[in-house]
Amino acid sequence: MKRTRHPLRMALGTYLPILLIVLFAIGPYLWTFISSITPETDLYRAEFRFFPEHPTGENYSRLFTKLDFTSNILDSLLVALFTALLGLGITVPASYSFSRFKFKGRNPLLMQFLIINMFPIMLLIVPLFVMMRIVGIMDTHFALIIAYSTFTIPFSTWMLTSFFNAIPLDLDKAAQIDGCSRIGALVRIIIPVAMPGIVSTGIYIFITAWNEYLYAAILTSSKVRTIPIALQNMIGEFRIEWGLLTAGGIISALPVIILFFFIQKQLITGMTAGAVKG
Amino acid sequence: MGQPPLRKKRDLLPYALVTPALAITIAIIFLPMFQTITYSFSQYILYKPQEKGFIGFENYKTAFSDPLFASSLIHTFVWIVSIIVFQFLLGFATALLLNRRFTGRGIARSLILVPWVTPSVITALMWRWMYDGNHGLINQLLAKFGLIKEFIPFLAQTSTAMGSIIVALIWQGFPFFAIMLLAGLQAIPDELYEAAEIDGATKTQRFFNVTIPMLKPVILTTILLRTIWVANSLDIILIMTGGGPGYSTYTLPVYSYIKAYKGMDFGYSSTIAVLLTILLMLIVTGYVRNILKSQED
Numbered sequence: 323m324k325r326t327r328h329p330l331r332m333a334l335g336t337y338l339p340i341l342l343i344v345l346f347a348i349g350p351y352l353w354t355f356i357s358s359i360t361p362e363t364d365l366y367r368a369e370f371r372f373f374p375e376h377p378t379g380e381n382y383s384r385l386f387t388k389l390d391f392t393s394n395i396l397d398s399l400l401v402a403l404f405t406a407l408l409g410l411g412i413t414v415p416a417s418y419s420f421s422r423f424k425f426k427g428r429n430p431l432l433m434q435f436l437i438i439n440m441f442p443i444m445l446l447i448v449p450l451f452v453m454m455r456i457v458g459i460m461d462t463h464f465a466l467i468i469a470y471s472t473f474t475i476p477f478s479t480w481m482l483t484s485f486f487n488a489i490p491l492d493l494d495k496a497a498q499i500d501g502c503s504r505i506g507a508l509v510r511i512i513i514p515v516a517m518p519g520i521v522s523t524g525i526y527i528f529i530t531a532w533n534e535y536l537y538a539a540i541l542t543s544s545k546v547r548t549i550p551i552a553l554q555n556m557i558g559e560f561r562i563e564w565g566l567l568t569a570g571g572i573i574s575a576l577p578v579i580i581l582f583f584f585i586q587k588q589l590i591t592g593m594t595a596g597a598v599k600g
Numbered sequence: 601m602g603q604p605p606l607r608k609k610r611d612l613l614p615y616a617l618v619t620p621a622l623a624i625t626i627a628i629i630f631l632p633m634f635q636t637i638t639y640s641f642s643q644y645i646l647y648k649p650q651e652k653g654f655i656g657f658e659n660y661k662t663a664f665s666d667p668l669f670a671s672s673l674i675h676t677f678v679w680i681v682s683i684i685v686f687q688f689l690l691g692f693a694t695a696l697l698l699n700r701r702f703t704g705r706g707i708a709r710s711l712i713l714v715p716w717v718t719p720s721v722i723t724a725l726m727w728r729w730m731y732d733g734n735h736g737l738i739n740q741l742l743a744k745f746g747l748i749k750e751f752i753p754f755l756a757q758t759s760t761a762m763g764s765i766i767v768a769l770i771w772q773g774f775p776f777f778a779i780m781l782l783a784g785l786q787a788i789p790d791e792l793y794e795a796a797e798i799d800g801a802t803k804t805q806r807f808f809n810v811t812i813p814m815l816k817p818v819i820l821t822t823i824l825l826r827t828i829w830v831a832n833s834l835d836i837i838l839i840m841t842g843g844g845p846g847y848s849t850y851t852l853p854v855y856s857y858i859k860a861y862k863g864m865d866f867g868y869s870s871t872i873a874v875l876l877t878i879l880l881m882l883i884v885t886g887y888v889r890n891i892l893k894s895q896e897d
Contacts, residue, residue: 332702340697340708343690347712347775350726353737357729370740412620419617431618438629440880442832444856444873448866449635450628472628475621504613533719535835540861550721554839564729571722582717583710590779 351575358382358568365564381569391570394552398574401466401548402531406524408467409474414520417482418508422494432483435476443536446472451540461545469537474527481526481592485519486512522588529578549574639870646864659871668847668855669872675762676831676851676876683830684823686770691777698778699785709782716775724839727768731755755841758848765840765849769830777822784818785811820891824884831880852876 357365358381360374385391419425420432450469451460459465489512497507513520535550542551553570556563582589643655663669698709715723730737733753742748754764788811796806834853841849843858850858852872860869 336697336700336702339693340702343694343697344708344711346771347715350723350730350771351714351718353730354722354726366735370744412624415617416621419614423614425614428614431622435621435625438625440828440884441629441633442853442873442876442880443834444832444853444860444869445636445877446629446632447857448639448860448870448873449632451860452635452866453632468628471624475624476629479621529717533721535719535721535839536857550719553721553725564732564735567725568729571725575718575722578717578719579714582713586710586713590783593780 351572354568354571357564358572360565362563362565381565382573384566385569385573389552389556389566391549391552391573394547394549395573397463397546398532398548401463401470401546402528404463405467405470405474405531406527408471409478409527410520410524412471413475413478413482413523414513415508417479417486418512420479420483421486421489422491422504432479435479439473439476439480443473447537447540450537454541461542463546465541466531466534466538466546466548469541470527470531470534474530477530478523478527481523482516482520484592485516485523488519489515518588519592522585522592525581525585526589529581532574532578636870636873639866640874642867644865644867644870646866655867659868660875662868663871663875668850669852671847672850672852672855672872675849676853676879678762679766679851680827680831682766683769683773684827686766687774687777687826688819688823690770690774692781694774694778695781695785698782709779712778713775715772716779718772720772720833720835721839723768723772724836727764727771728755728840731764756845758845761841761845761849765837768840769833769836772836773826773830776826780818780822781815784815788814820887824887827883827887828880831876831883852879 356373359377359379361376361378361380364371364374420428447469450472454460454465454468459468493511493515494504494507497511498504502510532548533550534548535554538548538551539554542548547555549570553567553574556567556570640659641654641656642652643658644652694712698705698712718726731739731754733739733751733756736751736754738754739748739751743751752760754760792810792814793806796810801809832853834851834857837843837849837851837854838857843850843854853876856869856872856876859865859872863869
């Protein structure tokens with residue numbers, strides 16, 4: 323619908339509401355950022371100031387000097403990275419199979435991955451805790467990687483199957499005529515073509531693992547401490563150091579938001595493909 | 601889906617490719633799930649190992665006469681319905697606006713997505729700080745504009761705690777609605793609108809007779825996905841209020857979590873989890889059946 327609108331109507335009918343919604347979406351971040359560069363004492367002053375008189379990076383430096391935030395970042399990085407690699411390693415072949423072959427039990431199997439995606443986390447967390455205590459992997463990175471796979475594997479299977487389905491079958495056939503085995507076709511033709519989708523899915527797994535809190539709170543304690551747990555621990559019994567917390571929040575949310583901007587197009591395509599087609 | 605098979609010959613390759621995913625799923629999802637069902641019929645309190653054992657439906661009987669279970673159930677419904685309704689309305693309005701052509705649309709779309717990728721812990725902390733009863737931004741602004749005389753302890757009083765957390769969750773989830781509905785809007789062919797316009801349909805008529813029916817599948821799918829997600833989400837509640845003040849922000853997952861984490865009562869916690877799952881499955885099947893029915897009409 324190409325139609326020129328009256329500028330005033332455009333301003334009031336489109337720009338103003340969009341501006342309000344954008345403000346609602348990023349307002350909490352702006353305030354968190356402002357708080358993070360405000361000296362701790364100024365945060366609790368009686369008279370209210372929107373911007374600090376003397377902006378400071380002190381909260382950020384305290385995170386790394388007074389607290390062990392570097393090791394929290396490393397823990398999160400390690401867990402998120404390996405969760406993504408494990409998830410992709412397992413679901414790329416499975417999704418290829420779902421997309422390319424018709425076999426007995428295919429539909430129920432695929433359905434099963436959709437249904438387990440709906441299970442409440444509380445259905446799994448207690449037995450996983452008991453299991454990991456018995457095996458003796460409590461408070462390790464491995465425990466979290468396993469726990470996170472409970473939601474990344476079903477999700478990733480669906481996403482990747484949808485990406486593979488978008489690749490024309492002729493490509494496989496051409497590869498086979500050229501003498502590729504089916505595995506050869508997957509490795510040499512399909513994976514490279516599907517790479518944007520695979521990378522986006524991997525990054526999405528990375529983001530969800532990076533953000534996860536509940537499993538980490540139950541399965542880890544002192545040796546492994548991911549960022550969400552470290553932030554939660556900063557909430558003291560009587561006092562909350564909001565300067566530190568807001569700085570930590572900004573540092574941990576920033577990489578996720580930046581990564582997300584790179585993959586948003588791919589991700590949305592993959593997620594809406596099923597829903598829009600109906 | 602819907603693609604012809606590469607080969608019809610019976611062979612094991614497709615199964616071999618699926619096996620690792622399936623094996624892991626069985627080990628870390630299905631086995632634990634059955635374990636939880638077993639626990640739900642057992643007395644299992646971590647610090648009372650001698651008393652561990654099968655007790656039949658005892659935990660379920662307890663749940664049905666437990667006032668805290670009843671109030672958590674009610675909170676769960678309030679939680680789901682209010683969040684989904686507002687996320688949908690706000691998300692739909694956003695999608696309609698983003699579907700128009702204007703300068704800066706790409707940037708606006710990206711910024712609006714930001715809440716959706718925000719870690720739950722950060723969402724909870726940011727809003728907790730803004731709601732703060734002594735120095736929070738919301739109180740400061742309300743006072744500045746003369747709307748309140750005394751600061752409101754949003755998260756510390758039973759009358760406002762639930763509503764305040766609901767707002768935080770609406771914030772986090774409305775972009776998902778916006779983006780799904782926007783994709784749906786963009787998939788509606790322009791010809792449909794043009795044809796309706798030629799037939800003399802007004803703007804409102806076009807909205808209700810073209811946009812809404814065409815968007816229905818996306819709306820229904822998105823609502824279903826979000827309902828499941830919202831029903832299960834508990835981390836934001838845990839961090840913002842921990843279920844309090846009193847038990848005013850207890851939902852079923854929160855109750856189950858606190859029973860397991862603080863009470864170490866794995867049996868009863870599992871019972872609540874199983875009941876929650878049954879409830880969700882009922883909602884989902886009822887919902888899917890309704891969709892199928894409405895598509896037949």
